[in-house]
Amino acid sequence: MRLDLAGVSARIDARLIVDDVTLTAGPGEFVALVGPNGSGKSTLLRTVYRSLRPSAGIVRLDGRDLWRMRPRQAARHRAVLPQHGQAAEGFTAAEVVAAGRYSHKRSLARETSADRAAVGTALDRVGMGWAADRLVTTLSGGERQRVLLARALAQEAPLLILDEPTNHLDVGSQLLLLDLIRSLGLTLLAALHDLDQAAAYADQVVVLRDGRVAGHGPPAEVLTPAFIEEVFGVRAHVGPHPLTGRPHIAVASPVTMPDEPTTTT
C-alpha cells in the first residue's frame, strides 16, 4: 500500500494548520512525522484518517482518492491507532478488538470464525490474549494501548496510521511497540515525539514546522545537529547508538543546563 499526500492543506476554524504538505510512504515503509508541539502533526494525520477533510490537496492510497471512498472501504485500506484512545466502559478487550472487524461485516452478519480468529490473533500478537475476557477499564494504560493496537490490527488494513503511539507507555513498552509495528510489514505513518525513536526506527522522517514541511528524507540525512537546533531549539548530538549501532540522537537544553556538572562553593 502506497500513501501519497499531494499539496495537502487543512484548516481548523478557518485557521491554516497544515500548509501544502506533500509526502509519500512506499509499500512497507515506516515514515515518521516529527515536529514541535503545534506544528500540525495530528491535524495532518486527521486528513488521512478522514476526521478532517483537507481544504486543499489530495490524499491517495495506491493512487485512489481516500476521501472519495466509502467509509468501510477506506477502513479496509487503512487502520488507525489514535492519540486519545478511549476505553469505553463495560466492554471486554475481545469486544473492543471485535469492533475493528466492522469494515469486514454486513450489518446483521454474525461473527464468523474468521472474525474470531482475527480478534484472537491480534490480541495474541500484542501479548494480550490473556485479557480477552477482561473489562478494558480494569487494565493499565499500557495494556489498554496494546488492546487498541490489536483493534487496529484486526482491521487487517495494509496502511497503519499512529498518532504518538508511545504516549503513556513505559520505556520498555515503547520500544517493544515500535519493534512490533515495524515487524508487521505494513506501510506506517506515525507522529512521534521522540527524535531518537524516529531516527532509530523510521525509514524516512518528515519534519513539520508551522504546518509546513521543513525537511524530509532518511533520518541520518535530515536530522543533523544544526537542523534539530533550528527546528526544535535544542542542542543535539547525533551518532551511532552505543548498544545497537542505529542512529542515535541525544538532546540538551540550549540555555539552562551546563555542559559539565559544576560545584558551587
Next chain:
Amino acid sequence: MTDTLTLPPRTGPTPSRRPHLISGPATGLFLAALLAGLVAALVVGISIGSVNLPLGQVWGVVWAHLTGRGAQADPLLSQVVWEIRTPRALLAALSGAGLAVAGVALQALVRNPLADPYVLGVSSAASLGAVLVPALGGTALAGAFGVTGAAFAAAMLSALLVYVLSQRSGRLLDSWLVLTGVAVGYLCAAATTFIQLQLNPGELQGMMFWLMGSVAGASWPDLGVPALLIAVCVAWLALQVRALNALMAGEEAAIAIGVPVAALRIGLLVAGSLLTATVVSVVGGVGFIGLMIPHMARFVVGADHRRVLPVSLLAGAVFLVLVDLAARIADRPNELPVGIFTTGLGVPFFLWLLRRRVKGGGDAA
C-alpha cells in the same frame, strides 16, 4: 518481512473472572426469561384493577381474542379485559420499551451515560408541543397537527436546534450537546409553565395529570402509530449495533474503523427524538426510564449494544407495565400518575445498584 514479532504477554495480577453478570450463551436464556416476564407482567397487569379478575379468566379472554375461538362467557368481562385493560397494558409496554430504547440511542449519540431524553431537552420540548395544542384551542394549526404531531414537531425542532448549536467546525462536541440540551429543556419547561398559567383550573387538572404521565384511557386505535414508529426505530437501531459499539470508543476511532459517523449521529438524533416524542405525546412525561433501564442492562450484560438493545427493550416494557400496576393499586380506587412511580421506585433501586456495583467491581458503568 517474513517474521512478525509478538509482544511478550503480560500476565494479569488476578485470575480471570467473568466480565459481566450474564455473558455468552446465558444471554439468550436471559432474553427468553425477560420475554416470559413481560408476558406474565401483562397478564397480571390486566387482571388487577378496580375489580380484580381471576388470572384464568383473563387468560381465557385474551386467548379467545388472539385465536378467534373459545367460549366468551361474559360479555362484560370480555369488554373490560379486551377493550380497556389489554390496550392499557400494551401501551405501557410499548411506552416503556420506546423510552428505554430512546435512552440507548441518545446515550450512544453523546457517549455519555448521563444522557436521556430529559437531559437533551427532547422530553420537555415534546411536552411543550403537546400543551400548545389545547392552549391554541381550535386554531387551524393545532387542528392540523394534533397532540401527537405537535409533540413530535416540537421534539424534532428542539433536537435540531440542540444539534446545530453543538457543532464546532464540523464536529459535534459531546459536552456542548448535553449543556445545550439542558438549557433548551429549561426554556421549554418555562414556556410550558407559562402556558399552564393561562389555562382555567379545569383544564389545568387534566394537564397536570398528563404532564406526570399516564396510560389510562388507552384504546386499541391509540396503539397503532406508536407501535409502528417504535418498531421502525428499533429495527433501524438493530442494524447499527456494531457501529454503536465502535462509536463508544470515540468519534475518531469510529471513523478509523469505517463507521459513517456523521450520518449515524443524525440517525441516532432522529430515532431518539422520534421515540421520545411518540411516547410523550401518547402517555405524557414519564421520566427516568430512558436513563435507568439502559444502565441496568449494562450492569447485567455489559456494554455491547448487541445485548444492550434487546435487553433494554424488554426490561423497559416490563418495568412500565409493573409501574402502571403499582400506580393503580397504591391508592385504590384513585390512580396516581406513573411518572411518580417510575422515579419513586426507580431512583432508590438505581442508587442501590450503583453502590453495589462500585463496591463489587470498581468499574461502575
